[in-house]
Amino acid sequence: MKYAARRILALFITMILVSFLAFAAFHIISGDPARAILGMNATEKQLELMRHELGLDKPFIVQYFSWLLGFFSGNLGISYSYRQPVASLIMPKLKVTLVMVLISFAIIVVFSLPLGLRAAQKSESRFDWIRTSINQLCMAVPAFFLSILVSYVFGIILKFFTPGDFPKMDKNLMGALRYLFFAAVCIAIPRIAMAVRMLKSTLIEEMEKDYVRTAISRGNDRVEVLKKHVLKNSLVPTITFLGQTMAEIVGGSIVVEQVFGIPGMGRFLVASISNRDYPVVEALVVILAFWVILSGTVADLINQKIDPRLKLGGRA
Amino acid sequence: MMKKKLNGYLIAGCIITGIIVLWIIIGRFYTPYPPTKMSSAKLQAPSAAHLFGTDKFGRDIFSRVMQGSGTTLLIAALTIMIGAGAGTVVGAVTGYFGGIVDEVLMRLNDALTAFPSILLALVIISILGPGKYNVIIALGIVFIPSYARMMRTAFAAQRDVNYIISARLMGASNLRILLIHMLPNTLHVLLPALTIGFNNAVLAEASMSFLGIGVTPPDVSMGYMLSEAQGMFRSAPWYALSVGGVIALLVFGVSLIGEGLQIMNKEVN
Numbered sequence: 001m002k003y004a005a006r007r008i009l010a011l012f013i014t015m016i017l018v019s020f021l022a023f024a025a026f027h028i029i030s031g032d033p034a035r036a037i038l039g040m041n042a043t044e045k046q047l048e049l050m051r052h053e054l055g056l057d058k059p060f061i062v063q064y065f066s067w068l069l070g071f072f073s074g075n076l077g078i079s080y081s082y083r084q085p086v087a088s089l090i091m092p093k094l095k096v097t098l099v100m101v102l103i104s105f106a107i108i109v110v111f112s113l114p115l116g117l118r119a120a121q122k123s124e125s126r127f128d129w130i131r132t133s134i135n136q137l138c139m140a141v142p143a144f145f146l147s148i149l150v151s152y153v154f155g156i157i158l159k160f161f162t163p164g165d166f167p168k169m170d171k172n173l174m175g176a177l178r179y180l181f182f183a184a185v186c187i188a189i190p191r192i193a194m195a196v197r198m199l200k201s202t203l204i205e206e207m208e209k210d211y212v213r214t215a216i217s218r219g220n221d222r223v224e225v226l227k228k229h230v231l232k233n234s235l236v237p238t239i240t241f242l243g244q245t246m247a248e249i250v251g252g253s254i255v256v257e258q259v260f261g262i263p264g265m266g267r268f269l270v271a272s273i274s275n276r277d278y279p280v281v282e283a284l285v286v287i288l289a290f291w292v293i294l295s296g297t298v299a300d301l302i303n304q305k306i307d308p309r310l311k312l313g314g315r316a
Numbered sequence: 317m318m319k320k321k322l323n324g325y326l327i328a329g330c331i332i333t334g335i336i337v338l339w340i341i342i343g344r345f346y347t348p349y350p351p352t353k354m355s356s357a358k359l360q361a362p363s364a365a366h367l368f369g370t371d372k373f374g375r376d377i378f379s380r381v382m383q384g385s386g387t388t389l390l391i392a393a394l395t396i397m398i399g400a401g402a403g404t405v406v407g408a409v410t411g412y413f414g415g416i417v418d419e420v421l422m423r424l425n426d427a428l429t430a431f432p433s434i435l436l437a438l439v440i441i442s443i444l445g446p447g448k449y450n451v452i453i454a455l456g457i458v459f460i461p462s463y464a465r466m467m468r469t470a471f472a473a474q475r476d477v478n479y480i481i482s483a484r485l486m487g488a489s490n491l492r493i494l495l496i497h498m499l500p501n502t503l504h505v506l507l508p509a510l511t512i513g514f515n516n517a518v519l520a521e522a523s524m525s526f527l528g529i530g531v532t533p534p535d536v537s538m539g540y541m542l543s544e545a546q547g548m549f550r551s552a553p554w555y556a557l558s559v560g561g562v563i564a565l566l567v568f569g570v571s572l573i574g575e576g577l578q579i580m581n582k583e584v585n
Binding site: 014017018021025029129132133136137139140141142143144145148149152156247248250251252254255258259269270273274276281285288289292293 | 324325423426427430431432433434435438439441442443515519522523526527528529542545546549550553556559560563564565566567568571572575
C-alpha cells in the first residue's frame, strides 16, 4: 500500500511540474492575450480592463496557481479564436479521440499477444526471417500512408464508411464506431508489430534462463513451462510496454484523425496551433501529458501487484 | 576487437538503404525532368517515360519524389545528429559524474518525456514557426531526452568497471576516459538506437509536413508530397503509392540494419 501511495504522490508531483513547464512556456510565447482577444484596434484603456479581467496584472506565480485551480475545476480559459470556454469546445472532441484510442488499444492487445507468442515459439524455424521481415515492414509503413490506403479501399471502393463524413456520435453511434474502427486499425498495426517484436525478444530471453532449463530437464512439459512460468515472468515488461502504447497511440491519432477527417482532439490541436489559439493548445498539451503520466503510473501499479519484488525499489 | 559475423538482415538492410540513399543523392544533382515543371501530360499512369506517372499539373512524380526525399533524408540525418549528439553529452556527464547535476537533468528529462514526441515537436514549431530548419531544431530537441537516458545508463554501467579504475589510476583525464575508454564501449547501444531514431525522425518529419506544420514550399518533403497526393488519390493513386512506398522502403531498410546490429551484438555477447 505504501508503494501505491508513493507512486501516486510522484504522479502528482510530475503532473504539477509538467503543467508548470507548459504554463511557463505558453506564458512566454503567447505575448499579450488581451490584445489577442480584442484585436489590433483596442484602446489602451480597453486592454487594461481586459488584462484585469483575465488576471494578467497579478504576479506570474499567482496566475499559475489560479490557472491550475481552474484546470482541475474544469475551467480551461477562453479560446482566442472561438471566444468560447475551452472546456466546452474540447469535451466533444476528447470523447471521439478517447473512443478511438480505446478501440485501437483493444485491437493491439487482442492481436499482439497471440502473435508474439507464436513468433517466440517459432523463432528457431527456418522461415523466421520472413516473419521478422513482415514485422519490420509493418513498422515501416507510416500510419498516415496506411490511413490513405485504408480510407480508399474500405471507404471509397468497398463503401463501409464515407471518408470525410463522420456521423455524429449521439445520433448514429454504430456508424461512428464503424468509422472509428478503421482509423483505430491504422493506429494499431505499426504498434502491433512493435509489440510482437518486443514480446518475442522478452520471451526468448526468459526461455534461455536457467530455471526454465531446469524445469524442462526435470521432465516438465515444454508448453506447460511456457504457460506457467515464462509467461508470468514476461508479464511485467509487457504491461510496461502496454502502458507506453496507451500513451503513444494518442500521439499517433493526431495524424490519422487528419486523414480520416475525424473531428477529434488531434485535428483540433493542429488547427489551434495554426491559429495560434494558445489557451486551447495549452489545455490539450497538459491533458495529453497527464494522460501519458497516468498510463505510466497505472502500468507501474499493476506491475507491482504482479511482482511484489518491484516494491523494494526495483524498476520494471 | 572481436571479429563480428555479418548477418542476412544487416546485408539486406545495407543494400536496400544504400540503393535508396544513392538514388536520393543522385536526385540532388540530376532528375529526369525538372521536379516543378508542369506539362500537358497530366495524370498519366506510370509508363516508360514517367516511371511513377504524372500528377494533375503534369509534373513528373519520379523526379519529385527523388528530390523531395532528399529533404526528408537531410532533416532526419541532422535531427539525429542533434538528438544523439546532445543526448550523448548529457548522458555522459550525468552517468559519469552523477550527483546533483544528474538528479536535476534526469527529473527534467522525466518531465519532457511526459509529452508525446510529436506533440512536443508541434509545440516547438508553434513557437518557432514552420520551415525546414525549424523542423530540424524541433525534432532534434525532442529526440534528446531518450538518447540522454539511454546513454546515461550505458555510461553509468562502466563507471566502476576495472579498466576505467585502472585508467583513472594511471592519471588519465576525465575527458580522455569518457572519449577514448567509455564512448567506444557504448557503441553497441548507440548504433541500433541511431537506426531507430533515424526512422522515427523520417516518420515524424513526414507526419509534421503532412499536417502542414513542417516543411514549407518551395521546399518539398515526403510528408508534404503525401498531403498533396491525398488530394489527388482518386485521379492519380500512383502518386501516393510511390511516395508512401519510398518512405516505407527507406524505413524498412534502416530497421533491417538495426535488427542486424542487435543480432550481431547478441552473438558477440
